[in-house]
Amino acid sequence: MAEVSRPVALGALICALLFGPAMMLLLAEGPMPEKEAMGVGLANDVFVGYVLASLGMILLLVAYGDNRDRPAAPVFGLIMLLAGGFLVGLWLLQSADFIGESSSSLARFFTEMIHLAPVGLGLALAAPVSLLIAAVGLRTFALDEAEPPRS
Amino acid sequence: MGPTLTAALLLWLPALLTVFGTFNLLGRGGPIWKVVTPLCGVLVLLAPLTVPDSNSTQAVELLWGVLLIGAPLVFGLALVVFSGDVPVGQVPVWGRPVGLVGIAAACWLIVTWTPNFVADVTLWDRFVLVLLGACSSLCASMYVLHRLFIQRRRSRSWPMLAGALLAPVLLSLRGVGGEAGPPAVAEIAGLSVGAGFALLLSVLVIWFYERNLPEPEALPPPSQDDLERAAAIVARRTQKGGELDG
Secondary structure, eight states: OOSSOHHHHHHHHHHHHHHHHHHHHHHEESOOOOHHHHHHHHHHHHHHHHHHHHHHHHHHHHHGGGGGTOOSHHHHHHHHHHHHHHHHHHHHHHHTTOSTTSSSHHHHHHHHHHHTHHHHHHHHHHHHHHHHHHHHHHHSSOOOTTSOOOO | OOHHHHHIIIIIHHHHHHHHHHHHHHTTOOTHHHHHHHHHHHHHHTHHHHSTTOTTHHHHHHHHHHHHHHHHHHHHHHHHHHTSSOSSSOOOTTHHHHHHHHHHHHHHHHHHOOOTTOSOHHHHHHHHHHHHHHHHHHHHHHHHIIIIIOSSOOSOOHHHHHHHHHHHHHHHHHOEETTTHHHHHHHHHHHHHHHHHHHHHHHHHHHHHHHTSOOOOOOOOOOHHHHHHHHHHHHHHHHHTTTTOO
16 A cells, blocks of 8 residues: 555545535535435335345346356245345334335335436446546556556 | 236336346356347337336336436547557547547536436436436545555546546536435435345355355376476466467
8 A cells, every 4th residue: 555554545435435425415405305204215225225136146146057057055045035035124114104105015115116216327327437437547548667656 | 907017027027137138148148148138128128118107117218318328428438448558449549539529428418408208307316416426436436546555556546536526516517406415315325235235145145055065076186297288388488478378
């Protein structure tokens, strides 16, 4: 690591990660939404994030199973985790009255999934865009082995 | 057929198959996925025509808008990158100006444009907010990683810093409503916590499975022939610098 200690560098990295959300909050103008509605949204977002990521992991494991002689045990384990998490999540949301104005917790799940589409698509586009921006600095200029480090 | 079943068959099932097919294409999937995956992708993109009454179609309308903004942005950046000093895939001289025009057009669209085919305007506002916020965070993180964690860098970090600062500028030019900012941050946090929890549990399951696998059978020691062949390869690489290996 160049010139700075590891804790300082790690602190800078955490600050950099929080830079975007901080800007989003600082630049927001006008009335803020109610805290209770945000709490309901947050609980549902955690639930939807869990279910979608579990489903993605199962599909990934099944698709890549060819490389490992199609093991059934971890796929079964992940399906059990998904099913268990889904049922427990629905029960928790229902018992804590976190389904808002929807007719059922399942309806709320699908509504929340559509509601989270901008977040998913925004993150999905931001990742390649940021990597390409980084690549502009890494590859646009002539690389000379004898040249000293530069910034 | 009810509207829910129609949406399930013409949107959700193809969407699931598109994701699964993409994973298969990235791995060693069969040739059938080369046909099924694009077909399912087209079905998903046509959802506003095939299931116009479903609420789920809003996500596909948003996807169309994302494609219209993302295409000039990603291709513009790729043209700028590959018009530089790259060992493979270098584009001709026109690549850089065309790329810069594409990036400028995308930035202009981000600031001024709201697609009228997206029924729920708040979805588009939240998408732009998340895109710019995430770009800002990722570029700032890569800048810090590049400056503080890489010892002998011969590349430049200012494009990452420029990206991290340009995103909030575009955000302020577009304007962020108070009703959109905090919920979008909460959504990113919620989604990250949920997905992180699922990934952690999945890693634990796979780890338990791998740990319980029997030890692989010991391979026989290399023969004299194997050793001589390995020595010849090492000698050739040492003398020729590995140029003949390709």
